[in-house]
Amino acid sequence: MSETTKDLYTENMIINMGPSHPVTHGTVKFLVTLDGEKIVDMKVDIGYLHRGFEKMCENSTWEQVMPFTDRLNYVSPLINNVGYALAVEKLIGIDVPERCKYIRVIACELSRIADHLTNIAASAMEMGAMTAFLYFVEAREFIWDLIESFCGARVTTNYVRIGGLKNDLPDGFKEKTLHALAEVRKFWDDVNKLLTKNRIFIDRVRNTGTMPPEEAISYGFTGPCLRASGVPYDVRKAHPYLIYDQLNFDIPVGEQGDNFDRYLVRMEEIIQSTRIVEQALEQIPKGPINICSPEYRWQPKEAVYDKIESLIFHFKTVVEGIKPPNGEIYFPIEAANGELGFYLVSNGGGKPYKCRVRPPCFPLTAAMPRMVKGGFIADIIPTFDLINMIGGECDR
Amino acid sequence: MKKSNTLKRLTEKFPNSIIETHSFRSDDTAVVKKNDIMEIFTFLRDDPDLLYNFMMDLTAVDYMGDESRFEVVYHLYSLKFNTRIRIKAKVAESECSIDSITSLWASANWFEREVYDLYGIHFNGHPDLRRILMYEDFKGHPLRKDYPIRKRQPLIGPIN
Amino acid sequence: MIADLIETIAKILFVFGINMGFFSPILGWVERKQSAVMQDRVGANRADIMGYKAIGLFHPIADAIKVMVKEDFIPDGANKIFHTLAPFISLTCSIVTFAVVPFGGQYEIFGHKVNLVIANLDVGILFVFAFASLAPYGAVLAGWSSNNNWSFLGGMRASAQMLSYEVAMGFTIIGVIMVFGSLRLTDIGMMQEDFFRWGIFLQPVGFILFLTCAIAENKRIPFDMPEAESELVAGYFTEYSGMKFVMFWMGEFLEIVTISAIVTTLFFGAWHLPFITDADLVNFFSFAGQTGSNFLAILVNVATFLMKVIFFIWLQMTIRWTLPRFRYDQVMKLGWKMILPISLINIFITAVIILV
Numbered sequence: 001m002s003e004t005t006k007d008l009y010t011e012n013m014i015i016n017m018g019p020s021h022p023v024t025h026g027t028v029k030f031l032v033t034l035d036g037e038k039i040v041d042m043k044v045d046i047g048y049l050h051r052g053f054e055k056m057c058e059n060s061t062w063e064q065v066m067p068f069t070d071r072l073n074y075v076s077p078l079i080n081n082v083g084y085a086l087a088v089e090k091l092i093g094i095d096v097p098e099r100c101k102y103i104r105v106i107a108c109e110l111s112r113i114a115d116h117l118t119n120i121a122a123s124a125m126e127m128g129a130m131t132a133f134l135y136f137v138e139a140r141e142f143i144w145d146l147i148e149s150f151c152g153a154r155v156t157t158n159y160v161r162i163g164g165l166k167n168d169l170p171d172g173f174k175e176k177t178l179h180a181l182a183e184v185r186k187f188w189d190d191v192n193k194l195l196t197k198n199r200i201f202i203d204r205v206r207n208t209g210t211m212p213p214e215e216a217i218s219y220g221f222t223g224p225c226l227r228a229s230g231v232p233y234d235v236r237k238a239h240p241y242l243i244y245d246q247l248n249f250d251i252p253v254g255e256q257g258d259n260f261d262r263y264l265v266r267m268e269e270i271i272q273s274t275r276i277v278e279q280a281l282e283q284i285p286k287g288p289i290n291i292c293s294p295e296y297r298w299q300p301k302e303a304v305y306d307k308i309e310s311l312i313f314h315f316k317t318v319v320e321g322i323k324p325p326n327g328e329i330y331f332p333i334e335a336a337n338g339e340l341g342f343y344l345v346s347n348g349g350g351k352p353y354k355c356r357v358r359p360p361c362f363p364l365t366a367a368m369p370r371m372v373k374g375g376f377i378a379d380i381i382p383t384f385d386l387i388n389m390i391g392g393e394c395d396r
Numbered sequence: 397m398k399k400s401n402t403l404k405r406l407t408e409k410f411p412n413s414i415i416e417t418h419s420f421r422s423d424d425t426a427v428v429k430k431n432d433i434m435e436i437f438t439f440l441r442d443d444p445d446l447l448y449n450f451m452m453d454l455t456a457v458d459y460m461g462d463e464s465r466f467e468v469v470y471h472l473y474s475l476k477f478n479t480r481i482r483i484k485a486k487v488a489e490s491e492c493s494i495d496s497i498t499s500l501w502a503s504a505n506w507f508e509r510e511v512y513d514l515y516g517i518h519f520n521g522h523p524d525l526r527r528i529l530m531y532e533d534f535k536g537h538p539l540r541k542d543y544p545i546r547k548r549q550p551l552i553g554p555i556n
Numbered sequence: 557m558i559a560d561l562i563e564t565i566a567k568i569l570f571v572f573g574i575n576m577g578f579f580s581p582i583l584g585w586v587e588r589k590q591s592a593v594m595q596d597r598v599g600a601n602r603a604d605i606m607g608y609k610a611i612g613l614f615h616p617i618a619d620a621i622k623v624m625v626k627e628d629f630i631p632d633g634a635n636k637i638f639h640t641l642a643p644f645i646s647l648t649c650s651i652v653t654f655a656v657v658p659f660g661g662q663y664e665i666f667g668h669k670v671n672l673v674i675a676n677l678d679v680g681i682l683f684v685f686a687f688a689s690l691a692p693y694g695a696v697l698a699g700w701s702s703n704n705n706w707s708f709l710g711g712m713r714a715s716a717q718m719l720s721y722e723v724a725m726g727f728t729i730i731g732v733i734m735v736f737g738s739l740r741l742t743d744i745g746m747m748q749e750d751f752f753r754w755g756i757f758l759q760p761v762g763f764i765l766f767l768t769c770a771i772a773e774n775k776r777i778p779f780d781m782p783e784a785e786s787e788l789v790a791g792y793f794t795e796y797s798g799m800k801f802v803m804f805w806m807g808e809f810l811e812i813v814t815i816s817a818i819v820t821t822l823f824f825g826a827w828h829l830p831f832i833t834d835a836d837l838v839n840f841f842s843f844a845g846q847t848g849s850n851f852l853a854i855l856v857n858v859a860t861f862l863m864k865v866i867f868f869i870w871l872q873m874t875i876r877w878t879l880p881r882f883r884y885d886q887v888m889k890l891g892w893k894m895i896l897p898i899s900l901i902n903i904f905i906t907a908v909i910i911l912v
Contacts, residue, residue, distance in 0.1 A: 015705045024771075037885070046529065047529035049532070050529040054514075056545075056547055058539075059545050093421065124880065126786035128784075128786075128880040128881030131878060139598055151662045194878070198880065200886075203883065204882070204886075207803065217449050217475070218449075327436075329420065329421050330453070330471050330480070332452070339452065353457070354458075356469075362510075363399060363507075378784070378883040378884055380787075381786050389787060394482065
């Protein structure tokens with residue numbers, strides 16, 4: 001090889017992959033230097049979906065931030081809702097009722113299932129397995145129908161409130177959910193058959209985009225990608241929030257940290273999340289869903305119309321916003337992609353002084369050059385898909 | 397209030413660098429002098445009793461009107477001991493720079509670029525300090541409190 | 557003389573008509589509908605004429621109108637001649653191959669001997685290969701002349717992949733030629749009159765290898781590296797639009813038909829029904845008189861052949877919609893390190909068996 005090509009003069013080819021390229025979904029640009037098919041160098045350029053989330057938050061009341069969080073990770077918006085609500089509740093120092101916690105867990109896990117389904121579906125499609133894509137998209141349809149049934153929207157949910165929820169679960173939700181989860185499992189089985197033991201698929205993802213655990217930690221990996229590298233870190237286990245400490249579920253861990261492990265971890269997490277939802281539905285208690293503390297959570301409409309105190313509270317919280325005490329907190333939750341942290345600073349006013357989101361896929365995207373350098377141009381596809389970079393969250 | 401293990405060790409080790417510590421809502425926080433962050437972070441990362449091996453988040457806050465305007469905020473996490481700590485370094489507007497910790501954690505690379513982009517804080521020793529979320533021709537730093545929310549930037553055309 | 561001319565023209569019209577008029581438009585619909593069935597979807601069903609939708613069968617017509625009125629776009633800096641030439645090469649290569657594919661036996665109609673193949677060449681199978689190896693020029697020229705990096709990469713991949721698989725395909729076919737002892741496709745078809753002499757029984761390994769190579773030649777999933785829409789946008793035809801794009805597309809569909817036809821001819825008894833010889837057929841239809849019985853036998857032959865072709869088209873489509881795509885180096889590895897040695901071993905074993 002070296003003997004024959006020694007005197008051959010070749011030039012590297014620099015190619016713009018994205019932002020309008022099928023694999024980058026319009027949200028990221030790779031500047032790839034190619035030597036034939038091999039990747040010599042790669043520069044990642046993000047920010048195409050930057051909407052100034054933090055600037056908007058600083059100019060809205062604490063409650064007005066909630067719809068913005070839908071648009072962070074738009075594949076699993078409920079997790080962002082819950083994360084933000086929990087962060088503000090920690091800042092205020094309040095605790096929501098038990099039933100609310102259960103509903104939030106159900107919402108989170110349904111979103112997690114939807115997120116993983118979408119992610120695996122998209123990766124499969126980009127590797128040419130269109131059928132697996134449509135199977136999982138159909139499975140996701142069941143989950144989104146469920147989500148629609150309790151919050152009225154499929155993507156921009158805006159369901160969770162600081163100190164409670166927008167509304168309770170609808171009647172017959174348990175039966176509908178169990179049926180939907182059974183359907184999801186059926187599709188899961190089909191895709192498992194189509195991909196997990198498919199030699200072509202394994203060849204594509206095995207030993208590509210490998211990340212050893214030490215480097216994964218140094219790069220700030222969290223979530224499925226970190227667990228694929230063999231580090232069993234899950235916020236739900238490390239710092240249990242809501243009711244995760246009362247539920248029985250496992251954390252799948254990979255061995256090699258390559259794309260195949262990331263795929264396997266995600267597949268297993270779908271099953272674990274269905275387990276969590278089933279347990280939560282089994283144990284969910286009756287009771288209120290909102291805290292009774294009118295300075296933070298709106299009173300019911302009847303009270304607002306009937307009682308002057310409630311009306312005053314309503315007026316104050318709507319016009320000025322709720323007023324958490326002075327201070328700063330950081331609250332991490334396990335989003336579908338990894339640790340989603342909210343760093344909030346309050347100066348005692350009705351608007352956040354600072355509302356910082358720690359996006360889980362931001363460090364993952366930063367590690368793209370490390371993961372694909374030396375590989376083939378075709379390796380960009382599974383690597384980029386299986387880190388699940390979501391533009392809205394990465395660019396905020 | 398009883399100090400956590402980390403904060404205790406930190407104040408013992410660097411009595412002159414720590415400006416203050418607090419644990420609001422049990423979030424351990426240490427405010428440090430910005431010139432000593434490299435030693436502090438190396439200690440936090442490598443000390444066998446602390447082992448803060450994750451640099452989870454890096455951001456900044458603009459306290460406009462304060463004596464030292466900016467605070468660079470680091471969130472560390474120790475996988476082994478399952479503890480978290482927040483380190484804050486004060487950066488004055490007149491001397492708007494701080495040492496880069498890219499050599500300690502690879503994840504700091506993009507986070508520092510983001511802070512540079514949105515707050516204009518310079519990171520000394522950063523390998524590739526460019527704007528990341530904004531485009532190159534963007535004027536100003538949008539997350540500074542004196543950047544008006546309704547400000548419009550001139551439209552830029554294609555480069556060539 | 558005149559009869560010969562009429563016969564040839566009739567056969568050309570028939571083959572051309574069935575390919576351009578039936579297969580190439582209908583396969584677009586078939587691909588959509590079959591993938592839809594596999595994926596729990598409805599598939600194409602919107603085009604309608606006076607409210608009749610005919611399970612989406614009007615879509616090919618709508619497609620045709622659309623592509624004909626679309627702008628034929630040639631990008632800046634493209635080589636206009638080659639950019640225009642490329643789709644023609646691609647389409648021509650896949651149509652011309654049909655000239656040597658037999659779709660029936662030898663019959664007498666009105667006292668005139670009719671051989672159901674357009675050109676009964678001595679080296680029929682080499683003719684197929686000759687045109688198959690011209691096909692990469694279409695892809696390479698398209699990739700190179702478009703002045704686009706993605707097209708260029710696609711063209712490179714296409715040339716490397718198609719050349720590699722040409723070699724492997726050539727070797728897989730040698731086993732077949734050895735057992736039948738002829739390069740003439742009509743002879744190969746004739747010799748498979750006996751069900752147990754079908755190519756699939758004589759050359760089972762050869763069949764699998766040939767089908768693999770043929771799909772790889774056709775650049776469809778799992779071998780669609782030159783197009784690889786998620787990697788190279790659309791590969792070598794990124795910069796094509798309108799009718800020229802459709803010519804690539806038709807070329808691809810016709811190549812599916814070609815592959816099916818050749819596989820049928822070489823391995824699946826060509827136009828023969830199992831256990832029924834051509835003479836049996838003519839005898840069976842003897843009630844229709846001499847010409848009539850021959851004519852009916854021809855119809856049965858052609859129908860049988862078409863059914864087999866359609867089966868293989870279905871098989872290829874199923875493969876297309878089931879598997880993900882390979883990586884470029886893996887395709888090369890498969891071609892050179894797996895298929896080529898196995899085909900060589902296959903030749904060797906075939907030779908030993910023939911000698912013994």
